[in-house]
Amino acid sequence: MSVIEAGGLTKAFGGKTVVDKVDLTVAKGEIYGFLGRNGAGKSTFINMITGIILPTSGTFKLLGESDLQKVQNRIGVLPDYSQFYDSMSAMDHIKFFGKINGCKLSTTEANAVLDRVGLLEHAKKKVGKFSFGMKKKLGIAQAIAHNPELIFLDEPTSGIDAESGLSIQQLIRDLQSEGKTIFMTSHNLNEVEKICTRIAIMKDGTIINEGTLEELRAHYSSSIEVKIKHSALKNPDSVGQMLKRFATQISAQEQYTSFTVDSEAKIAAVVRALTKENIDVYRINVEEPSLEEIFLEESSTKMKGAS
Numbered sequence: 001m002s003v004i005e006a007g008g009l010t011k012a013f014g015g016k017t018v019v020d021k022v023d024l025t026v027a028k029g030e031i032y033g034f035l036g037r038n039g040a041g042k043s044t045f046i047n048m049i050t051g052i053i054l055p056t057s058g059t060f061k062l063l064g065e066s067d068l069q070k071v072q073n074r075i076g077v078l079p080d081y082s083q084f085y086d087s088m089s090a091m092d093h094i095k096f097f098g099k100i101n102g103c104k105l106s107t108t109e110a111n112a113v114l115d116r117v118g119l120l121e122h123a124k125k126k127v128g129k130f131s132f133g134m135k136k137k138l139g140i141a142q143a144i145a146h147n148p149e150l151i152f153l154d155e156p157t158s159g160i161d162a163e164s165g166l167s168i169q170q171l172i173r174d175l176q177s178e179g180k181t182i183f184m185t186s187h188n189l190n191e192v193e194k195i196c197t198r199i200a201i202m203k204d205g206t207i208i209n210e211g212t213l214e215e216l217r218a219h220y221s222s223s224i225e226v227k228i229k230h231s232a233l234k235n236p237d238s239v240g241q242m243l244k245r246f247a248t249q250i251s252a253q254e255q256y257t258s259f260t261v262d263s264e265a266k267i268a269a270v271v272r273a274l275t276k277e278n279i280d281v282y283r284i285n286v287e288e289p290s291l292e293e294i295f296l297e298e299s300s301t302k303m304k305g306a307s
């Protein structure tokens, strides 16, 4: 079942189109990562589908409903810029936002929400005294306080210390195991690689690639390095000649010779050829391209509208 469906969603500010005919579908239970460089249009897209701003054109449905008011209480949002009341405590905020979203939380329930983001010990503190990272955690807490099914998190871990960032990642995974759907943006590609089930890359207002990490990787070759020990080489010249049939970047180091093959399909042939020469493979390293490498390649070279 799709919980987010956007068709041709477009936003222009003063004649400049910043989100351009975006089609996007997110299934229930996904942790969907929405990536793009600064200014790509991610927050504008989230702001449109969460009702913060109106689209210029296009349609969208959340939880199967095009009238947002009907599903408002089933959606949680951490916007790109959260606003709080300095004189209110964290606890007051959670109860207040819960109420706005149709959920009257007891003090025990509000404490449990604050505990999930690591703010329990600051429950009674006035938010005016909160640091940036604490406010970000409070923003996440208010987004999940009313137990929504669909949660939008715009950069949930930016400005948060490394340890808290890991806890927030775990919280996002926990929310998924509770059956919720998470749509998030992040500039932390390592985090997206670890937790997201699907990823979209946006550039200049359009989605230039979308899929699971494996699907995104499919267009890129892995780097495969094979190492054999020198001591195994009875006839280095003939082995060198043989390797040239399969391998590139052949280099002799102190203990071993290493070379690379350009596809996993060639590994079997290389191992067979080496076995025929009575040479044991010492190590094979297969390095798949990281999301960071894919992202940098995609967002820097692909032209607008390319698939």
Ligand SMILES: Nc1ncnc2c1ncn2[C@@H]1O[C@H](COP(=O)(O)OP(=O)(O)OP(=O)(O)O)[C@@H](O)[C@H]1O
Pocket (backbone or CB within 6 Å): 013, 018, 036, 037, 038, 039, 040, 041, 042, 043, 044, 045, 080
């Ligand atoms: N209210 C606005 N009025 C005019 N232009 C805007 C407005 N909001 C956003 N923009 C412009 O729209 C473009 C997309 O901005 P947006 O905030 O959606 O990008 P983003 O991908 O979320 O970036 P970041 O990663 O920096 O948060 C930018 O060029 C921005 O200047």
